[in-house]
Amino acid sequence: MTKDYKYQHIAQNITRLIKTGVLKPGDKLPSIRTICQEQGISMNTAKRVYLELESKALIISRPQSGYFVAQVPLRQLPLPATSHPSGKDSRPLPVQLVSHVYKDMGKKNLTLFSVGIPAPELLPVAKLNKCLLKASRELKESSVGYESLQGNEKLRRAIARRSFMWGGSLGPDDIITTSGGMNAISLCMMALTKSGDTIATESPLYPGILQLAQSLGLRVLELPTHPQTGIDLQALKAVVKEIDLCLLVTNFSTPLGCCMPDENKKAVVKLLEKHHVPLIEDDIYGDLYFGPSRPISCKSFDKTGNVLWCSSVSKTLAPGYRVGWVSPGRYKEQILRLKHLHVLSNTAITQEAVAGFLESGGYDHHLRRLRDILQTNCIHYTNTIASGFPAGTRISRPQGGLSLWVELQKGTDAAVLYEAAIRQKISIAPGRMFTLQKQFDNCMRLSLGLPWTEQLQRRLQQLGRIAGQL
Structure with missing residues (x-):
């Protein structure tokens, strides 16, 4: 087992214990020295495990005391409702809306919550360029x-x-x-x-x-x-x-x-x-x-x-x-x-x-890093939405992928929210795009594929405020 995989495997096991309630908020975690002895890993690898869990807001460090499970590792909101399409093509796809959302792709001055791909910063561009050069020589x-x-x-x-x-x-x-x-x-x-x-x-x-x-x-x-x-x-x-x-x-x-x-x-x-x-x-x-x-x-x-x-x-x-x-x-x-x-x-x-x-x-190494980032983003998005979006908001709980599905209160029009948000340089994907039925008007998809920063958090909070004003 490689060193990279070893630390991720241990971090995943601790994450699972926290999410299943085996480790509860406030519980003290084993010391770094104990983790080293029990798992047969170096001090640096053990520190990496806890840094990983800290970055996901799952644990906190207390000077002179050690590491503890965070009080609110993940703020749960209710799940969106199961869809109930009518069985008929009740209305056409909103082509103009879809076109507007996809035209946002590539615009540097927008926060693109609407684009369901990883941002370039999360991709191994330099390594891929080397592979292209090698391919041009060998083909x-x-x-x-x-x-x-x-x-x-x-x-x-x-x-x-x-x-x-x-x-x-x-x-x-x-x-x-x-x-x-x-x-x-x-x-x-x-x-x-x-x-x-x-x-x-x-x-x-x-x-x-x-x-x-x-x-x-x-x-x-x-x-x-x-x-x-x-x-x-x-x-x-x-x-x-x-x-x-x-x-x-x-x-x-x-x-x-x-x-x-x-x-x-x-x-x-x-x-x-x-x-x-x-x-x-x-x-x-x-x-x-x-x-x-x-x-x-x-x-x-x-x-x-x-x-x-x-x-x-x-x-x-x-x-x-x-x-x-x-x-x-x-x-x-x-x-x-x-x-x-x-x-x-x-x-x-x-x-x-x-x-x-x-x-x-290289692909497996990249995927391990990308999955880590997406899972951490999902936690950050979830906590930010839970604390800053209007009452009655529901969100999905993906166990993988790039998307978070947000269901706002009935009567909220996500297409109107898109228009209001785009004026503030924020792009979303309204739920109306994802069906031919009369449903999901109050829903939106948010991409998890953006680097999490304080600025991105502020933009997500701003989106919540705009939704609350509709």
Whole structure:
């Protein structure tokens, strides 16, 4: 076990004891010397453990006395309500609102709570640049030639090796690379549907997927979704004979951050296979877990090739590289034909660079740091919202991912809040963007992917004050 992993493993264990109530507010923690003896670690590593917990506001240091569990390690607010979509496309997606929010991307003078990717400061840009230089030297034809249709073989091998972390057991030949995660989903949806077909999804859902489904002429059937456990299995069973395709973000979905329990994933795979309904699994956030291990995927239970598993590095490593992939199961030939028509070849140098970064071990080191930051941010956001937002506010409790879902009091219009906040240089993603139903008008998604600073805390507090004035 590496030194970096050792300290994180100990910190995670103590965090779990605090969150489960085994260690209670005010309890004294073992001394640094005791931690060294019990865990077989150095003084520096033990100090790093406690510094980590202090940065998350889970413990406090008292001079001459030691370390203690903080009195309020996490201020809990009620969970948002389970969604209850009506089953009909009751209104169109607010295209103008979606367009305005996404136009905010890249603007340097805004606090971008609206953008669901890690900020550049949280990404290993210098190391990626070195990987690009190495890729340009090692690629045949100096990286200017076409890649094979199925994609960079080195990258496919690296993805296949990583699939063992979640029981995927994939080989390089099971994977097709794409131009980002949405390109993978787009190819799958085009291959498996025709205009007029019905696709079942969770609710709320990433607006890009809703826009894509509408552009293909699909009827979107939104399913009731719990903010922690995902879609209602009984609701899926009730409509499974009416649908042609199912799409689920099984691990830490945006915007709710919910993660389907393993038994639910297994049941979904079995149910959809029985009724010959393909499942597109968007697992783009699976590596951003806050717990001790990565959650498994629906693909882990797929024995017949009915699950099309999609992912990318857009939310974890390099949004601008546009490197994604799909393991399409028995639909491989359909996906390859469509890729040939629409893409032909992906960018060789970025695929090679990502493959090199994955193979070097740099990706795992980066992910450990990024997960730490996102989990700490989640705690800071939660405490700030609990202390400064209007009474009646509810928030999600994600166990991974990049999103926090905030439900304000009924009657609050998050689209109006967006307009008021943007005048103060704060951008949010109103809940109205994440559904085709008449719901979530009083909700918003906040990105956890920003570096936590005193200035960011003040901006979040300011957002709470603006919400209170509406």
